[in-house]
Amino acid sequence: MVEDKEFIVKKGLYCFIVLFCMLTTFSEDVFSTCSVFHSSGKPAERTHDALGLILFSEVQCPTDVFALRQFLKNAGLKIETTMVANRGFHNPSQGSFSLFEMVLGELKIMDHHLSIHTGDFFFGHFTTVSPIGELVADQNPEKNALMIEAFAWDPKKEVFNFYELRGEGTQGQWFYRGDSVDIFADNELLHRQPDPKNPQFGTRLRCSGCHGAGGPIMKELDQPHNDWWEPKRKLNFGGHKPDAVLQDILETLVAPEQLSKSVLLGLNKLTFNEKFHQKKGSLSLQELLRPLFCPVELNLMSDIYPNDEVQSKVSIPIEFFIDSRFVADQKNQSIIISRAFYEEALNVLGSHFPETYLQDADHAWLTPVKAKSDKLAVDKLINNKIIDTKFMLDVLDIDRANPVFSPTRCSLLRLLPATLSVNWHDEFIKNLSESKEWAAKKLLKNRTSPEQNIEFYQQKARNFLNHCQEKLKNSKNVAMMYRLLVQRRMEVSTSEISLNPLGQILEPGFRVIFPENQRIIESSTLKLTSACEVIEQQDKTS
Known part of the structure; x- marks a missing residue:
């Protein structure tokens, strides 16, 4: 009997241990x-x-x-x-x-x-x-x-x-x-490289290559949100039916405008946050003003109507021609051209969209534009009275018809003093006056000419856009302007914002965004003049 009891006790203990192990394993798993x-x-x-x-x-x-x-x-x-x-x-x-x-x-x-x-x-x-x-x-x-x-x-x-x-x-x-702070650290040398031919980036996080402002990003931020699912214009899955699990996810689909609003709220929350601003206090003056002189992120804009609606006109966002802050009182303004002229330009260059039989992207005139995040960063500088609106427009006036990827304007970033001090502007003026570069001399004139006020720049921009509207009533001018569009698309990949080996903002290989062209454009660089004419690049721009 004693042996039986001992056996029962041992057996009970064994079962308890097994049960405990099972429960422990289950608990750890769940x-x-x-x-x-x-x-x-x-x-x-x-x-x-x-x-x-x-x-x-x-x-x-x-x-x-x-x-x-x-x-x-x-x-x-x-x-x-x-x-x-x-x-x-x-x-x-x-x-x-x-x-x-x-x-x-x-x-x-x-x-x-x-x-x-x-x-x-x-x-x-x-x-x-x-x-x-x-x-x-x-x-x-x-x-x-x-x-x-x-x-x-x-x-x-x-x-x-x-x-x-x-x-x-x-x-x-x-x-x-x-x-977000780590992203700024990774991009410390962006557009400020000791050796521009061998750009250096931090390796803290892969996200630094796309999220340059440290917050959420959506390239197609403005309507019509090229390539996005819309409730009234859904994506074609090419005959591939979503499985039950994916279908459950698709039940929560909303319009891209919801993401756009969320991204903007997130960007505003980060940009205008005082605690984050204090953390950015360790940044150099050049880093703080970088979004004004140079691109940090970018957005994409296009004609408002999809190509398959075959509208008789194509609208070109004014952001292609000039920074919209010059005409802040005119929302959603565009330059209108003939679709026939546009399609003629596509044919001349042999435009085709990769992996399809289509000639163009979903929306016509898909173009890189100045990032909203860059603009918000400048707004914060103005709010904090580091710069004012005239300073912003004085800078944007340099190579003003190249609103995103202007190497001329971006090069002036290096003339800023390193430290944000009480006398930083005086130092900047001194550096501009000692420079032999035409852009520095022009910016010096802008800064020291009181007649070049906000109204001056606004009228100048309106005149320029009127020139563009008139010029683009001609098919040959549309063809040349389209060549400039192709060049600006190519400039995305050559810009320093696309040279981070950990990540690129347009995600080449994964994303296919722009159409390509069978006929290679000559290697000469094109520029847009103050008369809205596309010409070959000269040593000096106006």
């Missing part, structure tokens, strides 16, 4: 915290944004986008989804689409309560075609595959934190890549 690593491979420190609270709390770790979305839904949060065709609106053959999702609501997790406002929390992921031909969310956890990219507002640091979920073979692994 309720374990995420392991979040820094890019260095070391464990990341706790963050206080919405995603950070989820990843660092005692909850089940979401190791793919489906688990993340389910957690957000279970937490009572609202998800809004937008979708863009990565390789062109009419090019669904590879099943390559990007989904950018926004989260908002009240997050209550453990002892934390966080209000997530519009513009606070974004995450993105991608689609592909499955072996059986269905369109699916690409959550294959193969080694180093990008499964999710996300960024969220940290109310404690008052900056955006950036994250990635990368495949590690069997599931996803979360990485904290850095924050």
Whole structure:
């Protein structure tokens, strides 16, 4: 009997141990915290944004986008989804689409309560075609595959934190890549390189190559949001039916205007945040004023109507011709040209959209324009009385008909003193006066001519745009202007903002945005004159 009791006790103890191990394993699987690593491979420190609270709390770790979305839904949060065709609106053959999702609501997790406002929390992921031909969310956890990219507002640091979920073979692994301040550190030498032929960038986070302003970005920020899914104009999936899981995600699709509004709210929150401004206090004066003289990010604009509507006219955004801040009182102004002239210009250069039989992108005259984030950064400088509106227009007047990628205007950045001091402007004037460059002499004249006030520049801009409207009533002038458009598209890839080896703002290879041309344009550089004529570049511009 004693032996039987001993056997029963041992058996009971064994069963208890087995049960305990099973429960422990189950508990770790269901309720374990995420392991979040820094890019260095070391464990990341706790963050206080919405995603950070989820990843660092005692909850089940979401190791793919489906688990993340389910957690957000279970937490009572609202998800809004937008979708863009990565390789062109009419090019669904590879099943390559990007989904950018926004989260908002009240997050209550453990002892934390966080209000997530519009513009606070974004995450993105991608689609592909499955072996059986269905369109699916690409959550294959193969080694180093990008499964999710996300960024969220940290109310404690008052900056955006950036994250990635990368495949590690069997599931996803979360990485904290850095924050808005780290992006500025990575781009410290942007347009200020000791050796411009060998540009240097920091390696803190891959996001620095695209999110130059440190916050959310949407290249097609303004309507008509080229290549994006619209409720009244949906994307063609090329016969690839979404599987049930992806279809569930697509149920939350909203118009791209929602993402545009969220991005702008996020940018404003970051740009006009005093705590972030204080953190930027360590930046040089050249870094602070860089968005005025040079591009940091870019946006894309186009004709308002899609090409397949075949309107008789094409509208060219004035941002192609001149910085819109010269005519801030005239919203959504454009230059109108004949579609027949435009299509003739396409034919002359043999325009074609890659991977399709189409001649053009979804919208005509798709052009890079000055980034809204760059403009907001300058607005902040004006609000803080570092510069005023006249200073801004004085600078923009240099090579004014090249509003985005002007190497002439950008070169003047180096003449600014390094430090923001009481006398920085006097030092700048001195540097301009000692320079032999024509652009420096012109800017010096602008700064010291009181008659060149805001009204002067506004009238000058209106006259210029009137010249453009008249000139483009001629088919040959439209053809030359289209050649300039092609050149400006090419300038995106040669600009320093596209030379970061970790990431480029137009994501070449992944995104297909612009049409290409069978007939190569001559190597001579074109420029737009003050009379709105396209000519070959001379040593001096007006």
